[in-house]
Amino acid sequence: MEIRHLITFQTIIEQGSYTGAAEKLGYTQSTITSHIQALEHEIGGALFTYIKRKLQLTHLGRELIPLAEDLLSTHDQIKNIQSAREVKGVIRVAAPESLTISLLGSIIRDYSIKYPHVRLILTNGTCGQNQTDLLSGRVDLALMVYPEISLDKCIHHNLGEEEIIIVTSHDGPDHFDEYKKKNNAVFITNEEGCSYRNMFETHLTKQGISPFQTMELWSIEAIKQMVKSGLGFAVLPYITVKEELESGTLKRLQHSEQFEPIYSHMLIKKKKWLSPAVEAFGEMVLGAVGESGG
Numbered sequence: 001m002e003i004r005h006l007i008t009f010q011t012i013i014e015q016g017s018y019t020g021a022a023e024k025l026g027y028t029q030s031t032i033t034s035h036i037q038a039l040e041h042e043i044g045g046a047l048f049t050y051i052k053r054k055l056q057l058t059h060l061g062r063e064l065i066p067l068a069e070d071l072l073s074t075h076d077q078i079k080n081i082q083s084a085r086e087v088k089g090v091i092r093v094a095a096p097e098s099l100t101i102s103l104l105g106s107i108i109r110d111y112s113i114k115y116p117h118v119r120l121i122l123t124n125g126t127c128g129q130n131q132t133d134l135l136s137g138r139v140d141l142a143l144m145v146y147p148e149i150s151l152d153k154c155i156h157h158n159l160g161e162e163e164i165i166i167v168t169s170h171d172g173p174d175h176f177d178e179y180k181k182k183n184n185a186v187f188i189t190n191e192e193g194c195s196y197r198n199m200f201e202t203h204l205t206k207q208g209i210s211p212f213q214t215m216e217l218w219s220i221e222a223i224k225q226m227v228k229s230g231l232g233f234a235v236l237p238y239i240t241v242k243e244e245l246e247s248g249t250l251k252r253l254q255h256s257e258q259f260e261p262i263y264s265h266m267l268i269k270k271k272k273w274l275s276p277a278v279e280a281f282g283e284m285v286l287g288a289v290g291e292s293g294g
Contacts, residue, residue: 001039001042002035002038003071003072003075004035005035005036005038005039006039006068006071006072007025007072008021008025008027008032008035008036008039009035009036009039009047009061009064009068010065010068010069010072010137011024011025012032012036012048012055013057013065013136013137014136014137014138016055017055018032018033018036018055036048043060043064045058045060046058046060046061047060047061047064048061069137069271070271073271076275086117086276087115087117087118087276087277087280088115088117088118088276088277089117089118089119089275089277090118090119090120090121090277091118091119091120091121091140091141091275091277091278091281092121092123092138092139092140092141093120093121093122093123093139093140093141093142093143093281094122094123094124094125094129094130094133094134094138094139094141094142094143095122095123095124095130095142095143095144096124096125096126096127096130096143096144096145096194096195097124097190097219097220098145098162098220098236098237098239098240099143099145099264100122100124101220101239101240102237102239102240103143103264103285103288103289104122104143106288107281107284107285107288108120108122110284111280111281111284114280114284115277115280118277118280120281123139126191126192126193126194126195127144127145127146127193127194127195128193128195129193130142130143130144131144131151131267134154134267134268134269135151135153135154135269137269140268140269140275140278141266141267141268141278141281141282142266142267142268143159143264143265143266143267143285144195144264144265144266144267145162145195145196145237145262145263145264145265146195146262146263146265147195147199147260147261147262147263148261148263149265151267153269153270154267154268154269154270155267155268155269155270155282156265156266156267157265157266157267157282157285157286158263158264158265159263159264159265159266159285159286159289160263160264160289160290161261161262161263161264162196162237162238162239162262162263162264163237163238163239164196164199164200164235164236164237164238164259164262165235165236165237165238165241165252165253166233166234166235166252166253166255167227167233167234167235167236167241167244167245167250167251167252167253168227168232168233168234168250168251168253169227169228169229169230169250169251170228170248170249170250170251171230172230172233172251172253173253174251174253174254175253175254175255176233176253176254176255176256176257177255177256179212179232179233179253180209180210184213185212185213185232185233186212186213186214186215186231186232186233187200187212187213187214187215187232187233187234187235188215188217188223188226188227188231188232188233188234189214189215189216189217189223189234189235190216190217190218190219190220190223191216191218192216195262196235196236196237196262197235199259199260199262200235200259202260203257203259203260207257212232213232215231215232220236220240223236224236224240224241224244224250227250228244228249228250233253237262264289266282266285266286268282
């Protein structure tokens with residue numbers, strides 16, 4: 001069994017296709033196919049199948065994932081045995097927009113200064129997407145804003161509770177009940193899959209509160225600008241609107257709702273060997289916020 005065949009297998013999972021793996025690894029598609037065929041011959045069964053023209057792992061392929069990860073992690077450790085503690089290479093971090101705005105700017109700046117030989121790639125996505133990317137190996141570390149979670153395959157750090165508030169324009173109503181009385185109130189929010197949007201909409205359903213008209217925007221900044229215009233209200237982490245509340249361009253709505261607690265989390269996929277670059281970034285995050293559990 002060759003290491004390059006396992007690398008090909010892992011890259012297909014990360015990229016979602018043979019074509020994507022070929023582009024990333026610099027191979028022809030026929031080479032990718034031959035690598036998988038060689039693995040399947042050694043293992044004795046198919047690793048991938050197509051369902052409705054979409055590439056899917058077989059049961060055998062899913063069983064191979066953690067074993068391949070362990071072997072490749074050990075391989076990386078052996079390759080870097082002399083410089084195992086040097087902080088270098090590439091680290092991929094996924095985070096929601098809210099934590100990118102409120103937390104990561106200064107951390108990434110300080111990390112880049114302290115570790116100039118690390119290339120840091122940051123992607124923004126919903127918390128659910130970030131978790132999927134972490135478990136599939138597309139990223140090394142994921143930050144999330146989510147209710148309580150527990151994942152056996154991840155090292156988990158709870159970074160503390162996030163205060164979720166309702167905001168409106170500076171001349172809007174003082175209490176959320178005023179919006180509940182309106183027939184045309186507009187809830188301005190980000191895309192489906194956002195954890196605090198899900199929390200708020202689930203709360204409305206449980207309390208029997210009629211759903212609001214929804215305006216779905218692409219960024220927190222766009223949401224804030226639309227709320228400032230007086231069109232409606234938004235539900236956001238306090239830290240993302242702190243400056244606007246202090247300057248008076250947005251107003252915090254009073255309410256009597258009991259929302260489900262939401263927390264910031266840092267997740268690192270469990271491996272036998274974590275690269276020093278990933279360890280260093282995780283330590284810098286914990287140092288910046290103070291660890292409250294995990």
